[in-house]
Amino acid sequence: MQAVAARARRASFLLAAAALLGAPGWPASARAACALAAAPVPPAAVPSPDWRAQVIYEAMIDRFDDGDRSNDDQHRGEYDPADPRKFSGGDLCGLARRLGYIQGLGVTALWITPPVANQWWDGSIDYGGYHGYWAENFKQVDPHFGTLDDYRRLADGLHARGMYLVQDIVVNHVGNFFGYRGGWDARDPARHFAMNPDSRPHPRPTQWPFSLDDARVPAERRAAIYHWTPDITDFRDPRQQHDYQLAGLDDLDTENPLVRRALRDSYDYWIRAVGVDAFRIDTAFYVPPAFFRDFLDSDDAAAPGVRRVAAASGRRGFFAFGEGFGIDRAYDDAQERRIDAYLRDAHGDLLPGMLNFPLYGSTLAVFAQGRPTAELGWRIASMMRRYARPHLMPSFVDNHDVDRFLAVGDARGLEQALLAIMTLPGIPVIWQGTEQGFREQRAAMFAGGWGAGGRDHFDAEAPLYRYLQRAIALRRSHAVLWRGDPTVLYASAAGPGGLAWRMDDGAARALVAFNTADAPALLDHLDTGLPPGTRLAGAFAIDGAPQDLVVGADGRVDLVLPARSGRVWLRARGVAAAPASASALSIDPLPAAPLRGDLVLRGRARGVAHFVLVVDGDLAHATPVTPGADGRWQATLSTADMIDPAAEHRVVAWAEDARAASAPQRFRVERRWTTLAEIDDPAGDDRGPRGRYAYPDEASWRGLHPADLRHVAVRGSGGALQVEVRLRDLIDAWNAPNGFDHVALTLCVELPRRAGGAAVLPLQHATLPGGMRWHYRVRASGWGVAGFGSDGASPTDEGAPLRPAPQLRADLGARTLTLTIPAAALGHPATLSGARFYLAAWDYDGGFRPLTPAPGAGTFGGGGADDPRVMDDTAVITLP
Template identity: 55%
Template sequence: MRNISVRLTRPLLAALASACIAACGSSDDTNQLALNVPSPQWQDQIVYFILTDRFNDGDPSNDNQGAGEYDPANNAKYSGGDIRGIQQKIAYIQGLGATAIWLTPPVANEWWDPLVNYGGYHGYWAADFGHVDKHMGSLDDYRNLSSALHKTGMYLIQDIVVNHTGDFFYYNGAWDARNPALYWARNTASVPVTAPSQAPFNMDDPTDPAQQAAAIYHWTPDISDFNDENQLLNYQLYGLDDLNTENPVVRQALRQSYGYWIDTVGVDAFRIDTAFYVPQAFFSDFMYSSDPAAPGIRQVAQSNGKTSFLAFGEGFATDAPYQDTNSLKIESYMADSNGADILPAMLNYPLYGTLGDVLIQQHPTAELAYRIQNMMQVFKRPYLMPTFLDNHDVDRFLADGTMAGLQQGLLLIMTLPGIPVIYYGTEQAFTEQRGAMFAGGYASGGRDHFDPTAPLYRFIAELTSLRKANKVFSRGAAMILDQNSAGPGAFAYKMTYQSTVAIVAINTSDTDALTRTFATGLPRGTLLENRALAGASAGPLIVDADGTVTASLPPRSAFVWITLR
């Protein structure tokens, strides 16, 4: 299955994959693998996001492929983490309370790009969308990880790319839209290949008239103006070769490539990289195509018993305070102008941006109140939108923020609508964006970082336990109770689901202790038990005759109270 032809049907793809597994000799009896498990209720899940190369090295024999791409001392090169390494740490991840893992793309990549002096250890520079990268392991390894997760009640989210391949060509000094062969140049020192190895993506040379006519790529230079919609959708993102996703041949090949991972590995969900650089219409086709040779992802998933397959896109854009321009753009990738579904969800970047403004930059807490109310109004499915404090594309929260602010942020994403995502290493107080968890990896300090007794690990485990035990946090309606429009200070909201009510309150001020009164709408004498806290201690709340409760909020404290059942 090295090359996937656009003429291969899904049944033939599955047969070839089975033949490959049989020939290679699976380390686990195929009939005993738990791959096709039903979809979970995604709004109730908690995700642990792993940059595979930097997480755990389960098979040192695949670290160095001998092409100069491996050097754990260099952030630009491979460190050695792999799929087996993830499987070896399932108990550690499950102990944190995560119910699903999201791993970076495991597909065969461009290992080193001399044009930018950086490597594809992260997985986003594909050379073959249908093959496991040698650094990551084998197809067997991936299937065994999927099965091991499923057998422990967890789920597998694969990061995918549809916008581009790796950086295999460029335009040298100029560009002529009328003649894309002019000034085109091959990246001849790319490692390990100088062109994609998978059809039809290997047709990337416009100096060949047949390949130019096939129009698998947009023959364009790099984006120079990110405010130009044409450039955004059709030019190269930082040198990465831009696929012509309007081309039916490209669309079919991408559906086949990613349907393969559901059929063969049992992947439960996709995270879709750089969604903003692809037209919304592509995703309607990707998800819902009725092509019998390469059906849409939703149909492929359903045929494997996954009736609620989650696909969430990355729209890397935040909103200014009290604005929602980018929120509306994000929503346009989840539903079209007629209200028809496109992608089930998108990453909640606007909430991420406001959390950083309020918890790190000390903006008024009223900005967070606005963002929460706005996301519940603008987004069709806010409960399915992953929420997060940081990831591999931005600075770690602790690079600029405080431990108290991080604890407040964790408490907020665990009690608000959306699917909480914990970036690997947060539980060990990482400040290095892509540092390694294992001793031999980049910026590890020469030691492993899988400590279940670490304070943040225990704190997160308490929060995940609270969320999983109380559906009010994953399914409840949010109502703002308190906010400060002048600066840092009090912020509180109520979550209600069926007969359960929870009150969440924080104080973002570093200096001022506050006493605040909240209108709960609950009967007099109702007892709300304190179930989580950070930065202070607190007892229960008892509702007064007027339906209010009064709480003391020390500086940088955070609390959760919930009605007893």
């Protein structure tokens, strides 16, 4: 549970406050219906499936459905469906009664968050354990979730439907029952040691040996069940990663044989007692990799490895996959290599699978944010090279630890992303609510839960539910899509556009193609690897139905795809006449050196009266060309939008009527940036609009001023914008994927001579100063960057997602954050003269950080819930 656990600060569990509605009562018959289900019997022998072929639905027990109102409130102040920090009432009985809805999607397995007894409330950070990842007893069902019999009924219900049960487990830590206050001495773990005085319902775990948690008691200290350590402060230090506390959670010494035996015994129990078919293992990165060999396969007779216990129950292919929250930057594989270290080592295999976070990061960037499709193309090729078993790497487009896809992207992008994971190696995982178009990360599915808006969300006619039914059916119907190996055939390095791969499984072949741009795209010279004349039958399209294809004389096909489309073709029986063209187009070779001006192209055409020059597949901005009588031609193309010097651009000559394309030529462009404005911002004014705000009262904030803006520089290049912000402090304490944390910037841009715009700062309870109205707005934090247009913006709606999304670069040494906004995202402005800018600083983690009268562990202090969430801001900047 990385975003709840691995963001390494005491307040990592806080979600943004939201308006909530009261919960209607459930009928009294609900509990009776659960109780009257077939009486549980010992788990039957359930053979393991081929996990490559499965599709998993992930559900957070507390936020899915409330089937038994009697267990909602345990009367320790932990239950309040109007509070996102507390229990909402979902339970195992609720899951059991919705299995028809879940199976109706076409999924074959259910992953549930940990059902074990939890720390219900941690007063030191004012947050609750509704999510299940703060265990106090690994062998008991939490009373909020029901009973052991309820859990058995859920498992039996799944198995009766031919489905499988995946239980989320934790081996790295328990809840926060102790910590260090005022220092830490490795030679004397009792010094500065303190128990958590506000842990409910218990002051310590109730399960032995995890109850031996007081370093001040010599016998408990010598038992070394825990690493007697403080919080992780350096995520680059392997010793801290494995031995220190993650976000204040008590770190188990997983190299201690007694701890290993106790953990095996705890999780053996659920296989024997309930019939669990697989484990998802939380925070695997914070446990030494070798632990998992022992956990899975130990021959200890008293507590065998979980895989041995599973095999004895008929589950000979028991699956276990770990969480390694690591998102690589574009064209980098550092996190992939880290993940692969949990799949194998020099002694052999470790975990069968790991969640494919790097693929998630690239999928989000391409389909939600309009990043170059080559980023995903590179990632696909890299994961096939890097991972020991890429087909057993669960894939996803969002989950309980990250923002919803629709919080930063749109519905069409979500449809494309879902189709991508259905047509690539890996086990697709669907997070509850994605099929209902949820935007809030952990909103409940049932009417009485947090964020549900007073109504149930189990609509089997919802557009995304119906779409997922089609996409899942496609994958399950064609083994080439889950068993095959991908070869990337086309990708754009310059921006949104075409992306294609083929899937090969013996003689079976599939062609998958996308256009992520907002205009038609050309995908030329796709190498199918098939003989000329082979038929490719249209199998799937996001909209409509794709036409069948016939492979050309050179084994290739050319595609013209509509905007924001996705299509799949499958090799079909029979052979047709291979299309051939009497036309020929060519482009003269280009110089290797980067261009610093416009691009001049020359070439030759035969048998073609007219054609177009297409750069990076963009047909909407193709340049028409008419060759001379001798077939020679020349054209000049603007490079004003080509602002990334690392991007390799691609140009082809294309005659659609003749279905003729030249061989591509490639080039790079190095544009010059011109400084348009610079301002200094006063030091020490990061105290809110009235000078009363204070930073959160938690160790990682103390003495720092991460929201103190100091200097802003605005640069331009051909209609593109670059804004560099220097801060008083820029830190990386929580291992955020963008390389910094503790601050989020909001940048607003008003363009000259543009109508419309919005004055409100969505979700920040503030408006722009000086009568300014924004047309474009960027929210940038260590956890993500998103851009928005003003259409639809309101106090509670961020507006229309901006594509392509801005780029963000952090430089810790210089204490700068640099935002780059392509001209295309700004609507290709004719001029930037007169444009106005405004910048505000706060913090963002699943939502803008709450503001309370007094600072808390995870809240800013000095104001009310409806006061502006602006710690520091600039004056309005006007470009000359």
